Amino acid sequence: MDKIKFDAWVGIFVAIGVISLLGLAMKVGNLTSNDIRETYSVIAHFENIGGLKPRAPVKGAGVVVGRVKSIIFDxxxxxxxxxxDIDKRYVFPKDTFANIYTAGLLGEQYIGxxxxxxxxxxxxxxxxxxxxDAVVLEKLISQFLYTKASEED
Amino acid sequence: MKSLINFFEKVGFSVTSRIHRLGTATRLFFLILLASGESFKRFQLTMKEIYFTGVMSLVIIIVSAFFVGMVLGLQGYYTLQKYGSSEAIGVLVALALVRELGPVVTALLFAGRAGTAITAEIGLMKATEQLSAMEMMAVNPVGRIIAPRFWAGVIAMPILAAIFSMVGILGGYVVAVIVIGVDEGAFWSQMQANVDFRYDIVNGVIKSLVFGVACTIIALFEGYDAPPTAEGVSRATTRTVVTSSLVILGLDFILTSFMIGG
Amino acid sequence: MSDNLITIENLTFGYGTEILHKGINMEFQRGKVSAIMGGSGSGKTTILKLIGGQIKPKSGSVSVDNQIVHKQNLDGIYKLRRKMGMLFQHGALFTDLSVYENVAFPMREHTDLPENIIKDLVLMKLNAVGLRGAYKLMPTELSGGMARRVALARAIALDPDIIMYDEPFAGLDPISMAVICDLIRTLNDALGATSIIVTHDVAETFSFADYIYFVADGIVAAEGSPKQLMASKLPFVKQFIHSEKDGPVPFHVSAPSYNSDLSL
Structure with missing residues (x-):
C-alpha cells in the first residue's frame, strides 16, 4: 500500500516538474517562437566590429534570421x-550586404x-x-571635428 | 609570545581539520558513486526518498515561489515605470527567476527542509547503531541508505527549481497583469523575445543540478560524520544549513561567471 | 580439526595510542553458549566488533570457521557476516520500518525469496520470540524488552551459525530479562548455533551459560564453566561475582594523593 502511495506521489511530482519545464521552454523561453535549428553558415570580414558579440542577432528587414556564431581576429x-549561422528557411543572394547596426542609441549591436x-x-x-563596419562614436566625432576645422581654414 | 603561538596553533588546527573534513566528504562522494548500482536496480528505494525529499518540499517551494514572484512583479513594476518601460516587467521577472532565484532560493529552501531532515535521520541512525547493525548484516549502508538519498536529492532539485521558476512567473503575472494591469500580450511576448531556452533556461537547470549534488552530499556527510550523541546530531543539522547556504551562494557566483563569460 | 568455531589468538587492539586488549586468547565451541564478562570499558563489545570484522586488530588474529577475519577483503567479510547474527545493545531496529519489515530486511537483502515465503518465515521468527501479534507495529511503539526480542528475531532471520549478543540484559525489567535468558538458550539449541554473550549481569549469565570468560585489564583474567568460577579463589572473580565495592578493581580511579589534590 505504501509502495503505491510513494509511486503515485512521485509520479505527480515528476509530472508537475515536466509541465513546469515545458511551460518555461514554450511560454517563457523562445524555444517555439524563433527556433533556429537547421542552419547554414557563412562568413563575413569586417575592419571593425565595434561591440558585436557572439550570439548577437542577424536580421533581414528587421526579422531575426540567424545568429552570430563566432568572431575571430585574422x-x-x-x-x-x-x-x-542563418536559418535554412531563408535564402539570400550572393551579393548580399552585411552591416553592423546598433539597436537604438545605446542598444546591443546586430548584423543587418x-x-x-x-x-x-x-x-x-x-x-x-x-x-x-560598425560605427564607432569616437571616430565619428573626430571626423566631424576634423572636417569642421578644415572648413574654417 | 605564547598567545601568538597559541593563535597560530588554533588557526592551523582549524585549517587542517577543515581540509580533513573536505577529504572525508570527497571520499564519501566516491563511495556513493561506487555503491550506486543498487539505487537504480532497486529504484523503489530511491523512489521512496524522492517522496521524502521532493514531494514533501513541494508545498514550501510553491508557496515561497508564488510570493517571490509577486514581490518581483511589484518591485519591478515600480522601478521600470520610472523609465517608462513597464511592459519589460515580464522579462525582468522571468530572467530573475530562471537564471538566479529559481535555482538558488530552491536550493536554500531544500537545504532547510530536506537537507536537515537527511542529516538528522542519518545521524540518528548512526547514534542508535542502525548503520552498524546493517553492516553486521552484511549490507553496505552506503549503498542501501546513503546512495538512494543522494540520487533522490539530485533528481528532486532540478524538478523543484523548475516548479519554483514557473510558479514564480505565474505570481509575477498575477501582480503585473491582473492586479496592476500591464498588457498581457506585452508581458508574455517581451518575455519570449528575451529569454533564451539554451542560455537562460538550460543554464538554470544545470545550476540546480549542481546545487542538488552539493546540498545532498553536505547533508549526507554531516549526518554520516556526526558524533553519535544528541548534541552531535543537532550540531550537525545546524552545520548542514550553514554550510549548504554558503556553498550554494559561492557556487552560484562561480557558475554564473562561467555561464556569462563562456 | 578442533570443535572451535571461533578462535581468538594473542589479540591486541587499541584506539589510537591507548591499548585496550593486551594479548587475548579465547575459543568458542560449536553449539555452546559462551559469555564474555567484565567491567564497563574493559573492551567486551570491541571483541564482538573484531569478530564481525568491523575493526581490525593491531596484532594477533580472530578466525571464524578457520578463516582469519582481518585478512579477508570486503566481500569475504560480508560472506562471513552472513553466518552471523548480532543483537545490539538497544536493538538497533530500523526506525523507519515496521516490525515485520525489520525482520524481513536480511531476507530481502540476501535472498530472492518470493513474498509469501518471506511472510511465512518472518511470522515464524516472530513467533519464536513471542511477538507474532506485533508484526504491524513500528519500533517506536514497542517497549524496551519487546524491541530487544524483535531485534533478536531479526538477528536469527537467516538462521546464522553464530549469534552475538551485546549487553542483551541492559536496562530490562526482571521479567523481560528472564524471557531473554530463556530465548538465548532455546534459540541456541534449536538452531544448533554458537552464541556469544557480552554482559556484566552475573546472576543471569551464570544461570544458563556453558563457558565464561572474564576480561580485565586487557587480558582474560579467568575462564571456566559457571561452577568452576563460582568456586574460584581469584580475588577479581570473587569481587565481580559477589559485587563487592572495593577489591582488585579499585573504587577510585588512579589519581594523585587526596591530600595533594586538596592542597593540604
Whole structure:
C-alpha cells in the first residue's frame, strides 16, 4: 500500500516538474517562437566590429534570421572574421550586404543583411564580400571635428 | 609570545581539520558513486526518498515561489515605470527567476527542509547503531541508505527549481497583469523575445543540478560524520544549513561567471 | 580439526595510542553458549566488533570457521557476516520500518525469496520470540524488552551459525530479562548455533551459560564453566561475582594523593 502511495506521489511530482519545464521552454523561453535549428553558415570580414558579440542577432528587414556564431581576429589581414549561422528557411543572394547596426542609441549591436540582386544564393561556407563596419562614436566625432576645422581654414 | 603561538596553533588546527573534513566528504562522494548500482536496480528505494525529499518540499517551494514572484512583479513594476518601460516587467521577472532565484532560493529552501531532515535521520541512525547493525548484516549502508538519498536529492532539485521558476512567473503575472494591469500580450511576448531556452533556461537547470549534488552530499556527510550523541546530531543539522547556504551562494557566483563569460 | 568455531589468538587492539586488549586468547565451541564478562570499558563489545570484522586488530588474529577475519577483503567479510547474527545493545531496529519489515530486511537483502515465503518465515521468527501479534507495529511503539526480542528475531532471520549478543540484559525489567535468558538458550539449541554473550549481569549469565570468560585489564583474567568460577579463589572473580565495592578493581580511579589534590 505504501509502495503505491510513494509511486503515485512521485509520479505527480515528476509530472508537475515536466509541465513546469515545458511551460518555461514554450511560454517563457523562445524555444517555439524563433527556433533556429537547421542552419547554414557563412562568413563575413569586417575592419571593425565595434561591440558585436557572439550570439548577437542577424536580421533581414528587421526579422531575426540567424545568429552570430563566432568572431575571430585574422592575424594576417588584421581584420575580424565573423561566422554567421542563418536559418535554412531563408535564402539570400550572393551579393548580399552585411552591416553592423546598433539597436537604438545605446542598444546591443546586430548584423543587418540587405539582399542584393544576384541570381545565385549564398550557401554553406560562402563569404559575404560586401560589408560595412560598425560605427564607432569616437571616430565619428573626430571626423566631424576634423572636417569642421578644415572648413574654417 | 605564547598567545601568538597559541593563535597560530588554533588557526592551523582549524585549517587542517577543515581540509580533513573536505577529504572525508570527497571520499564519501566516491563511495556513493561506487555503491550506486543498487539505487537504480532497486529504484523503489530511491523512489521512496524522492517522496521524502521532493514531494514533501513541494508545498514550501510553491508557496515561497508564488510570493517571490509577486514581490518581483511589484518591485519591478515600480522601478521600470520610472523609465517608462513597464511592459519589460515580464522579462525582468522571468530572467530573475530562471537564471538566479529559481535555482538558488530552491536550493536554500531544500537545504532547510530536506537537507536537515537527511542529516538528522542519518545521524540518528548512526547514534542508535542502525548503520552498524546493517553492516553486521552484511549490507553496505552506503549503498542501501546513503546512495538512494543522494540520487533522490539530485533528481528532486532540478524538478523543484523548475516548479519554483514557473510558479514564480505565474505570481509575477498575477501582480503585473491582473492586479496592476500591464498588457498581457506585452508581458508574455517581451518575455519570449528575451529569454533564451539554451542560455537562460538550460543554464538554470544545470545550476540546480549542481546545487542538488552539493546540498545532498553536505547533508549526507554531516549526518554520516556526526558524533553519535544528541548534541552531535543537532550540531550537525545546524552545520548542514550553514554550510549548504554558503556553498550554494559561492557556487552560484562561480557558475554564473562561467555561464556569462563562456 | 578442533570443535572451535571461533578462535581468538594473542589479540591486541587499541584506539589510537591507548591499548585496550593486551594479548587475548579465547575459543568458542560449536553449539555452546559462551559469555564474555567484565567491567564497563574493559573492551567486551570491541571483541564482538573484531569478530564481525568491523575493526581490525593491531596484532594477533580472530578466525571464524578457520578463516582469519582481518585478512579477508570486503566481500569475504560480508560472506562471513552472513553466518552471523548480532543483537545490539538497544536493538538497533530500523526506525523507519515496521516490525515485520525489520525482520524481513536480511531476507530481502540476501535472498530472492518470493513474498509469501518471506511472510511465512518472518511470522515464524516472530513467533519464536513471542511477538507474532506485533508484526504491524513500528519500533517506536514497542517497549524496551519487546524491541530487544524483535531485534533478536531479526538477528536469527537467516538462521546464522553464530549469534552475538551485546549487553542483551541492559536496562530490562526482571521479567523481560528472564524471557531473554530463556530465548538465548532455546534459540541456541534449536538452531544448533554458537552464541556469544557480552554482559556484566552475573546472576543471569551464570544461570544458563556453558563457558565464561572474564576480561580485565586487557587480558582474560579467568575462564571456566559457571561452577568452576563460582568456586574460584581469584580475588577479581570473587569481587565481580559477589559485587563487592572495593577489591582488585579499585573504587577510585588512579589519581594523585587526596591530600595533594586538596592542597593540604
Amino acid at each position: 592575424t594576417e589581414a588584421y581584420h575580424a572574421i565573423v561566422k554567421i 543583411l540587405e539582399a542584393g540582386g544576384d541570381m545565385k544564393n549564398l550557401s554553406e561556407g560562402d563569404r559575404i564580400t560586401q560589408t560595412q
